[in-house]
Amino acid sequence: MMKKLAVLSLVAVLGACSKAPNAEKPDGAENYALNCAGCHNPGPGHPGTMLLEQLERPVPALIGRKDLELDYLKSVVRQGLIEMPPFRPTELSDDEIAEIYAYIKDAKPPAQTPAIPAKGAP
Numbered sequence: 424m425m426k427k428l429a430v431l432s433l434v435a436v437l438g439a440c441s442k443a444p445n446a447e448k449p450d451g452a453e454n455y456a457l458n459c460a461g462c463h464n465p466g467p468g469h470p471g472t473m474l475l476e477q478l479e480r481p482v483p484a485l486i487g488r489k490d491l492e493l494d495y496l497k498s499v500v501r502q503g504l505i506e507m508p509p510f511r512p513t514e515l516s517d518d519e520i521a522e523i524y525a526y527i528k529d530a531k532p533p534a535q536t537p538a539i540p541a542k543g544a545p
């Protein structure tokens with residue numbers, strides 16, 4: 424059901440784009456939602472968040488993290504990192520990565536929801 428909704432809304436977005444050739448390109452928040460959120464949003468079911476929680480990062484969800492450097496984020500996005508796939512310049516330009524970076528840094532961190540249930544939890 425969710426998948427169907429996602430496909431439908433993608434079709435709606437694409438339709439909107441073809442009708443408005445001068446529509447603004449996606450900003451940092453939109454590109455984050457499209458390219459990163461699936462793995463990096465807070466809560467269970469997000470491999471990025473779960474792995475970064477195991478690595479004991481200050482904010483396991485990427486969003487709202489203040490300790491990342493742009494150069495580091497850029498090299499992770501370009502080269503990938505263990506489980507994370509790399510993004511080519513045709514998928515995300517350097518400028519778009521910088522916008523995603525700015526969005527991540529400026530956003531408010533989410534309430535801490537452990538992606539991995541505490542030991543002993545049912």
Ligand code: HEC
Pocket residue numbers: 455458459460461462463470471472474475480485491495496499500504505506507508510515523
């Ligand atoms: C398919 C899932 C997936 C997608 C999509 C994804 N990531 Fe990741 N990302 C991961 C995983 C998993 C890790 C943890 C690396 C590891 O240890 O495997 C990670 C790690 C990172 C790190 C390192 C953080 C740290 O503390 O060292 C950064 C930065 C990052 N991702 C940024 C991004 C950005 C920006 C995007 C979108 C352009 C993105 N990721 C898209 C899965 C993903």
